[in-house]
Amino acid sequence: MTPSTTLRLRTSAQPRSTSEPPWVRWLLITIALLFLSFFLFVPLISVFAQAFAKGFGFYLKTLTDPLAWSAIKLTLIAAGISVPLNCVFGVCAAWLIAKFDFRGKNILLTLIDLPFSISPVISGLVYVLVFGAQGWLGLYLNADKPWFPWLAQWLNEHDFHIIFAVPGIVLATIFVTFPFVARELIPLMQAQGRTEEEAARVLGASGWQTFWRVTLPNIKWGLLYGVILCNARAMGEFGAVSVVSGHIRGKTDTIPLHVEILYNEYNFTGAFAMASVLAFLALITLILKLWVERKNALLKTTNE
Amino acid sequence: MRNIISSKKKRVLPGFRLTLGYTLLYLSLIVLIPLAAVFWKTSTLTWPEFFQTVTSPQALAAYRLSFGASLLAAFINAVFGLIVAWVLVRYNFFGKKFVDSLVDLPFALPTAVAGITLATLYAPNGWIGQFFAPLGLKISFTRLGVLVALTFIGLPFIVRTLQPILEDFEPEIEEAAASLGANRWQVFWRIIFPTLTPALITGFALAFARALGEYGSVVFISSNIPMKTQIVPLLIMTKLEQFDYAGATALAVVMLVFSFGLLLTINVLQWWTNRHNTSNLS
Numbered sequence: 366m367t368p369s370t371t372l373r374l375r376t377s378a379q380p381r382s383t384s385e386p387p388w389v390r391w392l393l394i395t396i397a398l399l400f401l402s403f404f405l406f407v408p409l410i411s412v413f414a415q416a417f418a419k420g421f422g423f424y425l426k427t428l429t430d431p432l433a434w435s436a437i438k439l440t441l442i443a444a445g446i447s448v449p450l451n452c453v454f455g456v457c458a459a460w461l462i463a464k465f466d467f468r469g470k471n472i473l474l475t476l477i478d479l480p481f482s483i484s485p486v487i488s489g490l491v492y493v494l495v496f497g498a499q500g501w502l503g504l505y506l507n508a509d510k511p512w513f514p515w516l517a518q519w520l521n522e523h524d525f526h527i528i529f530a531v532p533g534i535v536l537a538t539i540f541v542t543f544p545f546v547a548r549e550l551i552p553l554m555q556a557q558g559r560t561e562e563e564a565a566r567v568l569g570a571s572g573w574q575t576f577w578r579v580t581l582p583n584i585k586w587g588l589l590y591g592v593i594l595c596n597a598r599a600m601g602e603f604g605a606v607s608v609v610s611g612h613i614r615g616k617t618d619t620i621p622l623h624v625e626i627l628y629n630e631y632n633f634t635g636a637f638a639m640a641s642v643l644a645f646l647a648l649i650t651l652i653l654k655l656w657v658e659r660k661n662a663l664l665k666t667t668n669e
Numbered sequence: 670m671r672n673i674i675s676s677k678k679k680r681v682l683p684g685f686r687l688t689l690g691y692t693l694l695y696l697s698l699i700v701l702i703p704l705a706a707v708f709w710k711t712s713t714l715t716w717p718e719f720f721q722t723v724t725s726p727q728a729l730a731a732y733r734l735s736f737g738a739s740l741l742a743a744f745i746n747a748v749f750g751l752i753v754a755w756v757l758v759r760y761n762f763f764g765k766k767f768v769d770s771l772v773d774l775p776f777a778l779p780t781a782v783a784g785i786t787l788a789t790l791y792a793p794n795g796w797i798g799q800f801f802a803p804l805g806l807k808i809s810f811t812r813l814g815v816l817v818a819l820t821f822i823g824l825p826f827i828v829r830t831l832q833p834i835l836e837d838f839e840p841e842i843e844e845a846a847a848s849l850g851a852n853r854w855q856v857f858w859r860i861i862f863p864t865l866t867p868a869l870i871t872g873f874a875l876a877f878a879r880a881l882g883e884y885g886s887v888v889f890i891s892s893n894i895p896m897k898t899q900i901v902p903l904l905i906m907t908k909l910e911q912f913d914y915a916g917a918t919a920l921a922v923v924m925l926v927f928s929f930g931l932l933l934t935i936n937v938l939q940w941w942t943n944r945h946n947t948s949n950l951s
Contacts, residue, residue: 376755380895384759384853385853386853390760393752393755393756393760394756394760394762394950396749396752397752397753397755397757398768399715400749400752400753401753401768401771401772404817404820404821404824405771405772405774405775405795405798405821405824406771407790407796408783408786408790408821409771409774409778411786411789411790411796412782412786415763415786415789436712443725454691454692454695457687457688457691457695458688460684460688461684461685461688461689461692463775464682464684464685465680465682465689467685467689471936473692473696475936476700477931477934478932479695479704479932480700481702481930482878482882482928482929483882483925483928484881484882484883484884484901484902484905484921484924485780485882485884485885485902486882486902486903486905486906486921487707487880487882487902487905487921487924487925488906490707490909490921491703491706491707492703492919493909493914494703494706494707494710494918495702495703495706497914499871499912499914500706500710501706501709509750512853515751527950536699539699540699540700540703543699543700546778557829559681559682562681562682563681563682566681566682566683567681572682572684575682575683576684590828594776594777597776597777597779599751600779601780601781601782602779602882603777603779603781604780604782604884604885604902606883607884607885607906608906608909621779621780621782621885622781623780624781624785625781625889626821628785628889632685633785633789636785637785637789639915640779640781640782640785640786643778643781644778644782647774647777647778647779647782648776648777650777651726651770651771651773651774651777652770654770654773655770
């Protein structure tokens with residue numbers, strides 16, 4: 366046996382001095398799994414168990430209810446608008462922060478993170494204060510001499526509402542999912558540096574060509590993951606949307622709000638049936654995350 | 670080398686003005702201007718009015734519950750999160766990969782779903798609650814329920830901040846300590862734990878901040894009785910439903926100021942964690 370193989374054997378067998386005795390190991394694993402069972406495994410199983418408690422027929426009936434459909438549609442609209450907008454913003458902000466040096470960068474980073482640290486209820490409240498009847502928009506519409514009188518008149522005539530209507534729900538969703546894509550891309554692009562893009566520019570590529578052909582292929586998995594997270598939150602947001610929605614059934618109900626209504630009507634199985642749709646979405650999110658991580662690891666090893 | 674070049678020359682890459690302009694515009698429209706509305710609305714209250722709203726007995730009870738339960742939940746998560754992260758990084762067992770990916774579930778699962786699920790599970794006739802009911806322990810619809818929901822919400826933060834640090838930890842340090850006669854317990858407390866401390870505190874702060882603002886899951890598992898099981902976000906919601914916008918905003922300002930402070934602390938902590946780790950490596 367050569368010295369190098371003995372060395373390798375020893376590290377792979379983990380010497381006793383840097384590992385715990387087996388009983389400690391098993392104890393710690395048991396504690397960890399018990400803790401996670403109480404908070405993760407059992408809740409996840411129970412969502413689906415409760416959803417099918419009254420059989421598959423009832424499950425289908427709940428999901429194909431017209432009110433449920435309108436909730437699903439509104440959720441898709443809100444996510445469909447907020448995710449692309451925040452995606453464009455995320456790429457833009459990440460390019461700015463990763464590719465350039467300027468003063469106030471740290472402040473900008475903190476401001477981008479801001480929506481994460483604000484309670485969802487306050488996120489909704491903020492838009493009520495801007496667009497509500499007692500807010501800025503209300504003041505504008507009721508003003509004696511508003512700026513742009515034609516605009517105020519048009520808004521009044523068309524009975525245009527943001528709060529307790531679909532635009533408010535979309536805005537609140539944009540607010541709470543604001544940082545997701547940017548948060549995912551900024552560290553990634555910072556780690557990748559600027560040399561590749563600079564080389565492309567020196568070789569004569571235009572700005573857009575550099576972005577599409579050099580930057581985008583490098584960040585595509587990170588971008589996809591950011592979009593997945595953003596979408597999961599957009600479809601599942603409850604607090605902020607609940608504040609601005611006004612709970613008009615069939616009109617301003619998203620899936621999470623519909624879950625709440627069914628639950629408060631003591632239709633528990635129905636509530637869990639709707640909830641299982643969102644839980645399923647969460648599981649898909651986790652699976653996609655694993656897949657993206659594997660792709661990222663592959664990309665890293667091929668680059669090296 | 671790269672730094673020297675880019676700082677001396679003018680910018681090679683295009684789009685600085687475009688991206689800066691768009692980032693600032695979008696940030697202002699979506700986040701900053703609407704947030705300013707909160708402070709504008711509070712200014713319609715006089716100081717005594719503002720003070721009276723934010724120190725009413727109901728508000729004080731809500732702060733106590735929100736802060737107390739969030740701190741306790743973050744503490745529970747710090748203890749168990751450390752064990753979970755340790756087990757996931759150091760040991761091998763069946764289904765480890767699966768367990769590892771499920772840790773992120775509280776991030777991905779909508780809060781309303783978590784709320785109704787936990788409320789049903791921990792109710793006296795629920796799957797988990799039935800074992801505690803004979804002991805006279807009610808969990809759902811009490812303060813304990815609030816604690817359960819907030820623990821669920823904060824679970825991934827500590828595990829995910831500790832994992833990379835534990836993975837990067839070099840075994841040579843432990844080996845050196847062991848060869849110098851330290852037993853396993855001493856190695857953990859004197860060598861490993863101090864290295865983990867900054868990350869542990871960061872994770873604690875993140876979990877605490879998240880728990881403080883949480884609404885969706887708590888509203889289902891708590892009975893929402895004023896002075897007893899009402900958290901601050903719920904109190905804001907109640908005021909909104911009564912069209913007491915000024916009162917809701919006053920409470921929101923208190924929460925916002927606290928969140929900003931916490932965010933600042935977390936950023937400083939993260940900077941500290943990074944510096945701590947790089948100085949360890951070099």
